[in-house]
Amino acid sequence: MENPAVTAPAEGFFPSFLLVTCGTLLAALLGAAHRLGLFYQLMHKVDETSVRHGGENVAAVLRAHGVRFIFTLVGGHISPLLVACEKLGIRVVDTRHEVTAVFAADAVARLTGTVGVAAVTAGPGLTNTVTAVKNAQVAQSPVLLLGGAASTLLQKRGALQAIDQMSLFRPLCKFCASVRRVRDIIPTLRAAMAAAQSGTPGPVFVELPVDVLYPYYMVQKEMVPAKLPKGLMGRVISWYLKNCLANLFVGAWEPQPEGPLPLDIPQASPQQVQRCVEILSRAKKPLLLLGSQALLPPVPADKLRAAVETLGVPCFLGGMARGLLGRNHPLHIRQNRGAALKKADVVLLAGAVCDFRLSYGRILSHKSKIIIINRNRDDMLLNSDIFWKPQEAVQGDVASFMLKLVEGLQGQMWAPEWAEELREADRQKEQTFREKAAMPVAQHLNPLRVLQLVEETLPDNSFLVVDGGDFVATAAYLVQPRGPLRWLDPGAFGTLGVGAGFALGAKLCQPDAEVWCLFGDGAFGYSLIEFDTFVRHKIPVMALVGNDAGWTQISREQVPRLGSNVACGLAYTDYHKAAMGLGAQGLLLSRENEDHVVKVLRDGQQQCRDGHPVVINILIGRTDFRDGSISV
Ligand SMILES: Cc1ncc(C[n+]2csc(CCOP(=O)(O)OP(=O)(O)O)c2C)c(N)n1
Numbered sequence: 001m002e003n004p005a006v007t008a009p010a011e012g013f014f015p016s017f018l019l020v021t022c023g024t025l026l027a028a029l030l031g032a033a034h035r036l037g038l039f040y041q042l043m044h045k046v047d048e049t050s051v052r053h054g055g056e057n058v059a060a061v062l063r064a065h066g067v068r069f070i071f072t073l074v075g076g077h078i079s080p081l082l083v084a085c086e087k088l089g090i091r092v093v094d095t096r097h098e099v100t101a102v103f104a105a106d107a108v109a110r111l112t113g114t115v116g117v118a119a120v121t122a123g124p125g126l127t128n129t130v131t132a133v134k135n136a137q138v139a140q141s142p143v144l145l146l147g148g149a150a151s152t153l154l155q156k157r158g159a160l161q162a163i164d165q166m167s168l169f170r171p172l173c174k175f176c177a178s179v180r181r182v183r184d185i186i187p188t189l190r191a192a193m194a195a196a197q198s199g200t201p202g203p204v205f206v207e208l209p210v211d212v213l214y215p216y217y218m219v220q221k222e223m224v225p226a227k228l229p230k231g232l233m234g235r236v237i238s239w240y241l242k243n244c245l246a247n248l249f250v251g252a253w254e255p256q257p258e259g260p261l262p263l264d265i266p267q268a269s270p271q272q273v274q275r276c277v278e279i280l281s282r283a284k285k286p287l288l289l290l291g292s293q294a295l296l297p298p299v300p301a302d303k304l305r306a307a308v309e310t311l312g313v314p315c316f317l318g319g320m321a322r323g324l325l326g327r328n329h330p331l332h333i334r335q336n337r338g339a340a341l342k343k344a345d346v347v348l349l350a351g352a353v354c355d356f357r358l359s360y361g362r363i364l365s366h367k368s369k370i371i372i373i374n375r376n377r378d379d380m381l382l383n384s385d386i387f388w389k390p391q392e393a394v395q396g397d398v399a400s401f402m403l404k405l406v407e408g409l410q411g412q413m414w415a416p417e418w419a420e421e422l423r424e425a426d427r428q429k430e431q432t433f434r435e436k437a438a439m440p441v442a443q444h445l446n447p448l449r450v451l452q453l454v455e456e457t458l459p460d461n462s463f464l465v466v467d468g469g470d471f472v473a474t475a476a477y478l479v480q481p482r483g484p485l486r487w488l489d490p491g492a493f494g495t496l497g498v499g500a501g502f503a504l505g506a507k508l509c510q511p512d513a514e515v516w517c518l519f520g521d522g523a524f525g526y527s528l529i530e531f532d533t534f535v536r537h538k539i540p541v542m543a544l545v546g547n548d549a550g551w552t553q554i555s556r557e558q559v560p561r562l563g564s565n566v567a568c569g570l571a572y573t574d575y576h577k578a579a580m581g582l583g584a585q586g587l588l589l590s591r592e593n594e595d596h597v598v599k600v601l602r603d604g605q606q607q608c609r610d611g612h613p614v615v616i617n618i619l620i621g622r623t624d625f626r627d628g629s630i631s632v
């Protein structure tokens with residue numbers, strides 16, 4: 001007798017097994033077809049006759065985002081996009097080192113409030129940018145780095161200069177993408193541009209393999225070899241390669257929106273602003289510390305400046321906020337920050353971060369009420385509850401918050417004695433600087449005296465770029481930027497070598513302004529070759545090299561602590577002559593022309609106005625001005 005209990009499951013099992021197997025197979029086939037782009041190819045066209053190339057799509061997006069300059073060091077991988085940029089009127093500026101290209105893009109980003117763009121070739125071209133990309137990340141600068149790459153099919157197959165570039169840049173960039181089809185260039189770049197400027201700004205990386213940048217007929221020649229293996233295998237390979245080619249180019253030239261996507265910028269809530277208004281309205285000795293983030297768009301610098309003036313709270317300016325109030329503004333306190341912070345009852349950290357610059361928060365008094373505002377939550381709370389505690393921590397755009405705060409305070413004023421007390425301390429400190437500047441030094445020129453004269457000579461339309469150790473740190477005390485966004489330093493990464501790139505970006509953005517670069521002689525070594533770039537591109541900037549024949553900021557500590565000057569010594573090299581060899585103008589300042597410092601500076605200015613890049617080699621001696629300041 002048949003046992004239904006045994007036969008029934010067997011009858012039901014096979015059909016459902018078959019169903020599941022067929023379903024899985026179908027799903028796998030559909031998935032594979034999707035991956036191979038077969039469905040997309042049903043609906044869209046490959047234009048095999050077109051001579052257009054993906055570089056044109058790159059350039060179109062850049063132009064639609066208002067990009068005016070692209071910095072590069074050329075390589076075959078990226079030639080199409082450079083040529084396309086040139087055709088669309090985007091100025092292509094080629095430097096002598098990829099790191100300079102990215103530093104220049106960083107400067108453009110900071111000065112224009114948009115994205116700075118650099119393009120470099122695959123492999124070593126990209127690895128050469130790493131320091132500048134990291135610097136931009138630490139400085140929260142929106143830079144778009146475009147990198148060439150081996151063709152999509154040859155990646156991981158031993159192609160020239162092919163490395164895993166994505167893994168290299170993922171930790172450095174807030175957005176990384178590798179474009180795999182020509183039609184993806186435009187949306188990927190739009191997303192990258194938006195990511196760079198949204199939230200906490202920072203660098204983004206888009207990898208563009210050669211086959212998405214070159215025209216169809218050239219890629220076809222490389223991708224589908226004339227001779228293929230015979231037989232079934234040959235036919236399969238041939239079909240696969242032809243399909244890859246079709247998928248690369250299908251829909252490539254269909255019109256797509258190229259312009260900017262909306263940005264996502266965090267804003268303080270009205271309740272948070274109100275709580276800060278209440279804290280501040282009860283303050284007797286409020287103090288404002290403005291950091292780089294305060295200068296980010298969307299609020300223009302002039303509007304922020306007006307808000308800070310209306311607020312009427314004495315303030316210290318750091319990073320990109322330096323110069324916000326111009327020269328000698330009564331609210332701008334420059335010296336004795338630690339002492340001022342100890343006395344203040346309310347401290348507003350607007351874009352200032354409790355990292356090493358504020359002694360990790362230890363510089364703040366436990367008695368002060370601290371309000372901190374920052375776009376980035378981690379930065380905002382850095383070292384909090386260890387060395388300091390915020391009364392109010394507000395995640396949002398700094399300048400927008402400042403505007404609302406000032407509105408909420410409705411013209412409240414503070415007793416003038418507090419600001420006057422701080423100004424008096426400033427005057428006393430600056431008197432000691434003057435005394436030190438008048439002291440003789442054992443040999444060459446007193447750097448303080450030179451920098452005082454720089455301060456007196458510097459024109460109102462100038463931009464200052466600083467790159468070096470002690471010489472430029474001294475300048476930070478003595479030389480005042482003339483307006484907002486007119487002081488460019490590397491930021492918290494403390495990178496030597498930013499000078500030429502920053503100067504290049506600054507002068508291109510502001511061709512009518514004078515760009516004065518203050519260099520240590522050590523730091524200048526990184527930038528010297530870029531005087532070739534300045535000459536070729538007719539970019540007249542002026543370098544002032546504080547030449548003390550050494551890496552003094554390091555040797556100043558290394559010698560007394562460790563008893564050796566090893567690796568810290570340089571020579572009084574003729575940097576002015578080296579620059580002349582590159583086609584720039586060179587001037588020398590030494591004891592010989594001690595009484596003519598201002599005249600030499602003015603000669604340099606004149607030569608710049610005549611269109612020449614200039615290097616003034618300034619031989620300087622030792623002072624004790626920076627004794628006690630540490631560099632680790
Ligand atoms: C890329 C890089 N390398 C090394 C350092 C370490 N460092 C900081 S200051 C300094 C000395 C700078 O010498 P120079 O530019 O001549 O300025 P000086 O202190 O002599 O005025 C060095 C080597 C650094 N900050 N960045």
Ligand SMILES: [Mg+2]
Nearest residue numbers: 521522550552
């Ligand atoms: Mg030096």
